Amino acid sequence: MAIDPNFERNREQVDEEDGVAVWGPVDPPETRGIHGIHVAVDFDICLADGACLEDCPVDVFEWMDTPGHPESEIKAHPTHEDQCIDCMLCVDVCPVDAIDVDPSRANRL
Numbered sequence: 001m002a003i004d005p006n007f008e009r010n011r012e013q014v015d016e017e018d019g020v021a022v023w024g025p026v027d028p029p030e031t032r033g034i035h036g037i038h039v040a041v042d043f044d045i046c047l048a049d050g051a052c053l054e055d056c057p058v059d060v061f062e063w064m065d066t067p068g069h070p071e072s073e074i075k076a077h078p079t080h081e082d083q084c085i086d087c088m089l090c091v092d093v094c095p096v097d098a099i100d101v102d103p104s105r106a107n108r109l
């Protein structure tokens, strides 16, 4: 299952972490929601492959601890999504399609 590109319509923003929007449902430790707006990562799909952190030319992502999550205990948090240049590398390299990037959402940051 890939991240829902229509998460803004289908989910509600329930929180903010490090200045990044969090879209529910959120029920830790098992359910962590989607993090981000311009660069969105579904924490419940991310399994900490790390390719997005390695390949992003402008270092948008940072590891965030998610202890007790069934997929992985760290996640790629789009901490610096405001720096994204829409190269789409992260979308291409993520093995589980956990990332959605939409330039049209950038002006909502």
Ligand code: F3S
Pocket (backbone or CB within 6 Å): 039, 055, 056, 057, 058, 059, 060, 083, 084, 085, 086, 087, 088, 089, 090, 091, 101
């Ligand atoms: Fe980086 Fe992905 Fe944007 S690789 S520049 S966060 S499209």
Ligand code: F3S
Pocket (backbone or CB within 6 Å): 041, 045, 046, 047, 048, 049, 050, 051, 052, 053, 075, 076, 093, 094, 095, 096, 097, 098, 099
């Ligand atoms: Fe996670 Fe995919 Fe990045 S599994 S760490 S979002 S490449």
